[in-house]
Amino acid sequence: MTHPVGAPLRHESATLHVQGAARYIDDLPAPAGCLHAAFGLASIAHGRILAMDLAAVLAAPGVVAVLTAQDIPASNDCGPIVHDDPILADGLVHFMGQPLFLVLAESHEQARRAARLAKVDVEALPAILDIPSAIAAESWLMPPVHVQRGDADKALASAQHRLQGRATLGGQEHFYLESQIALAIPREEGSLHVQSSTQHPTEMQQTIAHMLGWAAHQVSVECRRMGGAFGGKESQSAQVASAAALGAWKTGRAVKLRLDRDDDILITGKRHDFAYEWEAGFDDHGQLQGLAITLASRCGFSTDLSGPVNDRAIFHLDNCYYLDAVAIRSLRCRTNTVSNTAFRGFGGPQGIFAIEYILDDIAHHLGLDPLEVRRRNFYGLPGNDACTTTHYGMPVQDNVAPQLVDQLAQECDYSARRAAIAAFNATSPVLKRGIALTPVKFGISFTATHYNQAGAQVCVYADGSVLVTHGGTEMGQGLYTKIAQIVAQALGLSIDRVRLSSTDTSRVPNTSATAASSGTDLNGQAALAAARKIRKRLTDFFSTRHGLRGAKIEFADGKVSAGEISEDFTTLTAAAYRARVQLWDSGFYATPKIHYDPASLQGRPFFYFAYGACCAEVVIDTLTGESRILRADILHDAGRSINPALDIGQVEGAFIQGAGWITSEELVFDGAGRLRTHAPSTYKIPAASDCPPVLNVKLFDNINAENSVHRSKAVGEPPLVHGFAVFFALRDACSAALGAPAPLQAPATPEAILRAIGGMP
Amino acid sequence: MITLNINGKSTRVDVAPDTPLLWVLRDSLQLTGTKFGCGMALCGACTVHMDGQAIRSCTTPVSVAVGKKIVTIEGVDRLKVAQAVQEAWKRLDVVQCGYCQSGQIMSAVTLLTENRKPSDADIDSAMAGNVCRCATYVRIRAAIHEAAKALA
Numbered sequence: 001m002t003h004p005v006g007a008p009l010r011h012e013s014a015t016l017h018v019q020g021a022a023r024y025i026d027d028l029p030a031p032a033g034c035l036h037a038a039f040g041l042a043s044i045a046h047g048r049i050l051a052m053d054l055a056a057v058l059a060a061p062g063v064v065a066v067l068t069a070q071d072i073p074a075s076n077d078c079g080p081i082v083h084d085d086p087i088l089a090d091g092l093v094h095f096m097g098q099p100l101f102l103v104l105a106e107s108h109e110q111a112r113r114a115a116r117l118a119k120v121d122v123e124a125l126p127a128i129l130d131i132p133s134a135i136a137a138e139s140w141l142m143p144p145v146h147v148q149r150g151d152a153d154k155a156l157a158s159a160q161h162r163l164q165g166r167a168t169l170g171g172q173e174h175f176y177l178e179s180q181i182a183l184a185i186p187r188e189e190g191s192l193h194v195q196s197s198t199q200h201p202t203e204m205q206q207t208i209a210h211m212l213g214w215a216a217h218q219v220s221v222e223c224r225r226m227g228g229a230f231g232g233k234e235s236q237s238a239q240v241a242s243a244a245a246l247g248a249w250k251t252g253r254a255v256k257l258r259l260d261r262d263d264d265i266l267i268t269g270k271r272h273d274f275a276y277e278w279e280a281g282f283d284d285h286g287q288l289q290g291l292a293i294t295l296a297s298r299c300g301f302s303t304d305l306s307g308p309v310n311d312r313a314i315f316h317l318d319n320c321y322y323l324d325a326v327a328i329r330s331l332r333c334r335t336n337t338v339s340n341t342a343f344r345g346f347g348g349p350q351g352i353f354a355i356e357y358i359l360d361d362i363a364h365h366l367g368l369d370p371l372e373v374r375r376r377n378f379y380g381l382p383g384n385d386a387c388t389t390t391h392y393g394m395p396v397q398d399n400v401a402p403q404l405v406d407q408l409a410q411e412c413d414y415s416a417r418r419a420a421i422a423a424f425n426a427t428s429p430v431l432k433r434g435i436a437l438t439p440v441k442f443g444i445s446f447t448a449t450h451y452n453q454a455g456a457q458v459c460v461y462a463d464g465s466v467l468v469t470h471g472g473t474e475m476g477q478g479l480y481t482k483i484a485q486i487v488a489q490a491l492g493l494s495i496d497r498v499r500l501s502s503t504d505t506s507r508v509p510n511t512s513a514t515a516a517s518s519g520t521d522l523n524g525q526a527a528l529a530a531a532r533k534i535r536k537r538l539t540d541f542f543s544t545r546h547g548l549r550g551a552k553i554e555f556a557d558g559k560v561s562a563g564e565i566s567e568d569f570t571t572l573t574a575a576a577y578r579a580r581v582q583l584w585d586s587g588f589y590a591t592p593k594i595h596y597d598p599a600s601l602q603g604r605p606f607f608y609f610a611y612g613a614c615c616a617e618v619v620i621d622t623l624t625g626e627s628r629i630l631r632a633d634i635l636h637d638a639g640r641s642i643n644p645a646l647d648i649g650q651v652e653g654a655f656i657q658g659a660g661w662i663t664s665e666e667l668v669f670d671g672a673g674r675l676r677t678h679a680p681s682t683y684k685i686p687a688a689s690d691c692p693p694v695l696n697v698k699l700f701d702n703i704n705a706e707n708s709v710h711r712s713k714a715v716g717e718p719p720l721v722h723g724f725a726v727f728f729a730l731r732d733a734c735s736a737a738l739g740a741p742a743p744l745q746a747p748a749t750p751e752a753i754l755r756a757i758g759g760m761p
Numbered sequence: 762m763i764t765l766n767i768n769g770k771s772t773r774v775d776v777a778p779d780t781p782l783l784w785v786l787r788d789s790l791q792l793t794g795t796k797f798g799c800g801m802a803l804c805g806a807c808t809v810h811m812d813g814q815a816i817r818s819c820t821t822p823v824s825v826a827v828g829k830k831i832v833t834i835e836g837v838d839r840l841k842v843a844q845a846v847q848e849a850w851k852r853l854d855v856v857q858c859g860y861c862q863s864g865q866i867m868s869a870v871t872l873l874t875e876n877r878k879p880s881d882a883d884i885d886s887a888m889a890g891n892v893c894r895c896a897t898y899v900r901i902r903a904a905i906h907e908a909a910k911a912l913a
């Protein structure tokens with residue numbers, strides 16, 4: 001019997017991908033007369049626009065129109081939550097690289113060349129560029145948030161040991177290989193169809209409709225696949241989609257806007273960088289007794305998703321650990337820099353980084369193995385029910401961190417290797433090794449409760465072939481493959497009988513972003529609900545047709561059977577069609593059990609938690625600061641995996657991406673607010689040579705305690721946190737070199753490593 | 762008019778001689794399997810073969826390609842090595858988002874044509890110019906080894 005669910009089936013586009021035949025938006029044949037657009041960008045971080053002379057732009061070869069904020073008929077805004085995100089600057093420049101105007105020309109090159117010809121007169125205003133200056137000026141994007149449990153001050157005062165500390169964690173550029181792109185096509189009677197590389201077609205639809213003063217049903221947005229997204233195309237695809245739509249509305253011609261790489265990096269937001277300051281109290285065994293901490297993030301000039309990103313940092317400050325008396329202050333800094341946004345993990349990793357740094361400090365202070373200190377602080381200490389509730393009031397009922405960590409520590413031979421590394425370091429003056437084993441617990445669900453819904457439509461044609469459409473988008477994570485597996489299984493078919501259509505707001509409406517790792521959880525359930533309705537009708541039809549009553553009817557291997565009576569699925573669907581049985585249906589899903597109070601951040605924001613752990617071993621060169629990952633072992637909890645091949649691929653990729661973030665990827669803004677690392681020449685993402693020679697990834701044997709789709713667990717974001725094992729292994733190596741806890745900051749570039757070991761001023 | 766040899770066929774295009782080969786392939790010839798990534802020869806998404814060598818088409822003026830044999834992802838499967846690479850890629854489920862993979866495959870084919878038994882170090886060095894943001898590198902390495910085995 002075929003069981004598509006749980007099988008390591010290849011990605012549904014695998015054959016197309018290896019032939020170069022999988023089409024992205026820039027590969028679609030452009031409609032006749034298609035115009036090409038380019039933004040003109042601000043060259044100052046903060047200022048008042050006194051005049052924009054666009055005559056030379058308009059006169060340039062091939063230019064058809066130049067649009068500014070004044071050309072926007074209704075709402076000049078592409079902000080996802082708060083309406084403070086101009087599509088084109090209106091009066092004020094908020095960051096260097098902000099789009100000021102849009103050029104429409106006959107060719108891409110003509111548009112880009114013309115965009116350089118504007119004369120823009122801007123009166124400079126004082127710019128706040130980084131977290132320290134924002135804190136000094138109390139420049140908040142939204143008011144500081146405080147979350148506390150117990151009395152942290154009292155707990156600190158009575159603790160056996162107290163440590164103060166601080167750390168910084170850099171941001172991260174998404175660097176999706178397919179830059180932001182949209183193709184807007186005018187249709188009849190005031191309507192537009194927009195091909196958008198976006199994780200959130202519905203939001204693109206709404207933003208464009210608002211911009212034009214239209215109703216939602218006048219705009220349809222479609223996306224078949226993205227060439228990477230990683231959160232960068234959740235809200236921030238809107239500026240490009242809106243601008244293309246504006247151009248199409250204004251000219252009546254199709255408009256394509258594809259950002260050049262440098263422009264993309266300058267215009268679009270990144271992962272929030274964070275700065276932390278804390279005081280921790282703990283006992284002789286390293287068990288935390290009290291913690292007071294400030295988390296400050298650089299949000300950039302507009303709200304975007306910074307609220308929920310910073311909330312998620314608060315929700316993940318505990319990681320796998322019980323925080324008894326804790327006081328958290330979260331500062332959301334407004335700066336004159338690009339508006340930071342979602343990035344795989346969405347603030348969760350930034351919360352986890354802090355507590356891991358703190359436990360690392362405690363271990364060094366007490367001379368204990370950091371893994372031992374981590375273990376002593378895990379949730380769910382035996383016989384103590386009080387230690388199972390998070391600081392935001394959610395009981396941790398599915399905790400597998402202790403078992404999972406034990407299994408990994410044993411399988412990767414952590415203790416023996418730690419001893420061997422100490423011996424190596426004792427006799428190696430220049431090269432120093434380090435090792436760390438860090439866990440992750442990651443909350444699954446959108447914290448914005450209303451996002452936790454999804455729809456899907458399953459069409460069974462009379463010939464028995466199946467077409468599925470749903471609200472999720474494909475960005476390489478394998479969502480379409482998993483949905484096909486789920487539907488195929490429900491109808492007893494092999495996966496090649498099920499085809500996925502592109503995601504389109506005119507087929508499934510009111511969709512949520514494909515984000516928060518929840519694409520399969522939500523859309524898989526919706527597709528399953530639709531498939532079950534069809535299956536039920538076919539079951540009834542089959543029973544009637546064969547005069548069966550109460551018999552068990554099975555759908556498997558392309559057949560529908562009740563004992564000896566069996567017919568092909570295709571025969572049955574053809575007959576059902578002739579008998580006027582509805583062979584298509586829609587399905588809907590809303591995640592149960594979740595609720596929380598956004599003001600106090602108390603409640604149950606997450607349906608469940610996903611877990612994992614990583615052990616990394618590294619070596620540093622104390623003369624040059626260079627480092628290498630020598631080996632990494634990962635054990636990850638994907639529940640009962642729907643597709644282990646895809647899930648392990650997600651874990652491998654997320655680990656490397658996380659390791660890149662905390663080692664080589666450095667965003668450098670100069671004193672004028674200009675991002676100096678706006679190209680692959682200066683912004684270094686991992687290459688093949690940065691991967692460890694040994695990378696063992698295994699899925700933890702587990703099933704979801706909650707009734708998720710086939711008891712699987714979300715897998716997109718949680719494994720990004722495994723990259724932190726690399727950071728703490730590097731810190732371990734630095735501390736070995738320094739002979740004291742090294743103040744290593746992230747990203748741990750060679751310069752940062754040298755600074756941490758006192759080898760560089 | 763410029764005459765080019767693309768995927769074994771003689772093709773005439775009407776473009777300026779300094780036009781990057783990438784845009785001739787994509788815009789004039791609708792060979793869209795080769796991708797634009799950075800425009801600076803730094804990401805590898807635009808990799809094609811010129812007389813068997815992996816080159817970055819985004820910074821190669823079309824004039825340089827005149828008289829040379831250009832092979833793109835659309836035509837590479839006529840090489841036995843490429844078939845082995847594509848098969849291994851599918852078998853090991855290398856691809857995630859897929860955008861960089863045409864370039865990865867073109868570089869892998871060049872590597873295996875020149876070196877039938879590459880080590881991990883050979884692979885890392887040959888593939889260093891092809892970045893993958895999904896970080897499928899572990900499987901790329903494994904798939905190149907697997908293709909090498911199939912070709913042995």
